[in-house]
Amino acid sequence: MDSAEPPYPHVVETPHARTEIERPMHAIVAVKSLRSAKSRLAGELDSDARADLVLAMLHDTLATVAAVSAIDSVTVVTPDPTVAALAYSVGVTVYADPAPDGARTNGATPRTEETLNAALSAAAADIRAKRGVVDLVVLQADLPAMQPSELTEAVAAARSGGRSVVVDHHGTGTSALFACGESALDPRFGPESALGHTNSGARPLNGQWPGLRTDVDTHADLSTVRALGVGPATSASLTRLKATPSNSR
Ligand SMILES: Nc1nc2c(ncn2[C@@H]2O[C@H](COP(=O)(O)OP(=O)(O)OP(=O)(O)O)[C@@H](O)[C@H]2O)c(=O)[nH]1
Numbered sequence: 001m002d003s004a005e006p007p008y009p010h011v012v013e014t015p016h017a018r019t020e021i022e023r024p025m026h027a028i029v030a031v032k033s034l035r036s037a038k039s040r041l042a043g044e045l046d047s048d049a050r051a052d053l054v055l056a057m058l059h060d061t062l063a064t065v066a067a068v069s070a071i072d073s074v075t076v077v078t079p080d081p082t083v084a085a086l087a088y089s090v091g092v093t094v095y096a097d098p099a100p101d102g103a104r105t106n107g108a109t110p111r112t113e114e115t116l117n118a119a120l121s122a123a124a125a126d127i128r129a130k131r132g133v134v135d136l137v138v139l140q141a142d143l144p145a146m147q148p149s150e151l152t153e154a155v156a157a158a159r160s161g162g163r164s165v166v167v168d169h170h171g172t173g174t175s176a177l178f179a180c181g182e183s184a185l186d187p188r189f190g191p192e193s194a195l196g197h198t199n200s201g202a203r204p205l206n207g208q209w210p211g212l213r214t215d216v217d218t219h220a221d222l223s224t225v226r227a228l229g230v231g232p233a234t235s236a237s238l239t240r241l242k243a244t245p246s247n248s249r
Pocket residue numbers: 030031032033036037038039040041077078079097101112115116119140141142216217
């Protein structure tokens with residue numbers, strides 16, 4: 001195998017790694033119906049404010065993904081038309097939830113781990129049916145402090161193969177799940193999902209990625225991302241929230 005000379009990028013010697021670098025990577029971002037989003041913030045934000053914040057964080061998350069050249073394309077999976085409209089407006093594909101989260105099984109409210117993981121698995125199957133063997137990364141939709149450099153590093157670490165996970169800053173959740181090559185996505189999002197993913201064989205990725213590891217669910221998470229620095233859409237949304245005291249109960 002010929003070796004590259006500067007200034008050309010060094011060509012890796014092993015065929016496996018060369019295939020890794022050449023294989024496209026597709027991101028999947030899931031967002032539930034805005035009407036039920038961010039319920040853990042309901043004590044301080046009304047539903048309109050929560051929807052505004054979700055859309056802003058999604059916008060910033062997608063903008064950061066777009067700045068990562070290793071990720072070729074993105075699909076937002078959602079049952080919500082407003083979320084879908086935002087996704088279309090920034091040029092990403094939309095995949096409708098197979099069972100919109102209004103669907104009830106035997107009258108019971110479905111749990112996140114039922115509806116979210118089903119939506120992710122369906123989207124992943126659809127993408128691979130259309131695109132063949134692509135690397136996949138599921139990213140949380142609420143990563144407003146994530147930096148392109150963090151995601152670039154995580155992608156590079158994931159590409160050594162198989163299924164891998166970026167554990168969130170609490171140490172219990174998942175902010176990103178990778179499935180490279182032929183490996184199945186096998187999403188285990190929900191309570192204690194970090195353990196769910198590592199116990200099912202996903203390799204935890206180590207890196208100083210505070211923004212990538214901080215998905216926003218609580219008031220404390222909001223403080224954390226504010227301190228890290230958020231993207232422009234989230235910053236504008238937080239400014240609007242401050243300006244409208246009526247949104248706090
Ligand atoms: N498309 C889709 N996305 C989902 C579904 N359930 C959860 N999600 C998304 O997955 C991520 C984590 O979900 P949750 O933590 O349950 O919801 P959340 O809105 O972030 O916060 P809480 O309501 O406070 O739990 C969020 O971005 C959700 O929008 C689903 O059934 N379908």
